[in-house]
Amino acid sequence: MKTAVVICPGRGTYNAPELGYLRRFFPDAGLLARFDALRTQAGQETLTALDGAAKFSLSTHSRGDNASALIFAATLGDFLSLDGEAVRVVGVTGNSMGWYSALACAGATTPDDGFRIANTMGTLMQNALIGGQLVYPWMGDDWVPDPARKAGLLALMAEIATRPDHALALSIDLGGLLVLAGNEAGLKAFEAAVPPVQGRFPMRLGNHAAFHTALQAPVAAQGQAALPQALFRQPALPLIDGRGHVWWPGANTTAALRDYTLGHQVTETYDLTAALRSAAREFAPDLFIVTGPGNTLGGAVAQSLILANWRGMGSKTDFQKQQTTDPILVSMGLEDQRGRVTNGAR
Incomplete structure (x- = not known):
């Protein structure tokens, strides 16, 4: 069994090639139905309808209120598809809105409450569209x-x-x-x-x-008004945030986790490079697994590991050599790679 840090992608990862991703890979029909019900209750198009559209529409699928929900669901579905006999997850992090997905993957929210957080913040940001x-x-x-x-x-x-x-x-x-x-x-x-x-x-x-800047202060305030502390729990797995800080299970309050999620995480720089440096040095995993949708985050993950001097890597050539001899990065958005960490990959 290999140890792994899971990395949840952010906005911009559900594109035309990902259309139908939930239909192909989401492992829990009942959970997806609950997500759809929450969307219907909010007067929004369901994920099943968006993911099942005949054609990808940039103006529809990339909107914050739609993209955040689609990406959250695809990420969580991939996390739930991991083969627990092949991989032991030792930490979870995410990029930008991937932090909301990471919360649910690490057990710091229930899947339904995590979806509510991601969907609400994506909708608020789309409605404001500041910068x-x-x-x-x-x-x-x-x-x-x-x-x-x-x-x-x-x-x-x-x-x-x-x-x-x-x-x-x-x-x-x-x-x-x-x-x-x-x-x-x-x-x-x-x-x-x-x-x-x-x-x-x-x-x-x-x-x-203008995500992760002071321009988002009005959105942060709206999120704080809409999302109560009761949505948050103690994580079951260590969480590495956008400062490189590790939230250890049982070592923090849910109030602090909410304050970070709806405060600093919205209005200050998100440092994925620091998060991955902390993940590598703190947990020394055998694998870094980037969940879907998409595979655009792989390069940034590899570059961050180079910057952390992980396994002595100093260049793209070093990373490619490492991947050839003893792969350290798995992108679940690539079907030939997801089979290495899932059961019955389709």
């Missing part, structure tokens, strides 16, 4: 760390944020990528100041607000 996000790399194609380049980009970001009517901040520290968030003036100023790279960066993220 936006863009992505820009600070590592090259070789994934060799370049701290000076990262420092220069963060300095540029900080300078832009001092300009009148410009808002810009680090939203997510995502391995070799910086996810920046702000208002239109701040985002445009950064886009104008940096050279295009890899044919796609700087890249705006559609239907994304």
Whole structure:
């Protein structure tokens, strides 16, 4: 049996290739029906209908109120599909909204209450849609760390944020990528100041607000008003949050967990790089398992492990060699990989 840290993905991971993911892989029809009932009660389209649509619609499926619910369900379904005889989960973390999924996977909420949290916060953010996000790399194609380049980009970001009517901040520290968030003036100023790279960066993220910045303070307040402490429980598994802090079972209060989830986690930088560094060094797992949907988080996980100097890796070549000889990363969104950690993969 191998030990594993599970990583729950965030927004932007349910795309056209993932249409039908719940139909193919969700293991509990009764639980999905309860999620659908909660959506119906809120006047929202059911997950079954969204996932079963004839065609993927960017304007529909990527909306915060729909995407958050779809991603939460797909992630939880994959977690529930893990083969307990092949894998022993020793810790759970997530990226951005993946924190809500991580709460449920670790037992810090029930599946139904976790869904309520994710669906509510996704809906509140969609309704407000304050600001936006863009992505820009600070590592090259070789994934060799370049701290000076990262420092220069963060300095540029900080300078832009001092300009009148410009808002810009680090939203997510995502391995070799910086996810920046702000208002239109701040985002445009950064886009104008940096050279295009890899044919796609700087890249705006559609239907994304200025997550994990002070601009989300109104959404945090609404979430705190809508989601009571009774939704939270002591986790059954260690949880690593967006600061790299470990929430050990029985060692924290549910009030503190709620305060972080609906406070700091909404309005401050989410540092996935730090979360994975803590996960690697604290738990030293045999595997890092990224649940579905999608497989876009794999690169950032590998880059974060390189930054943590995990198993002596210092570049993309080192990671690829490690994956070939003794794989450490499994992406459940890739069907050939999910079979390594599930029973009866379809």
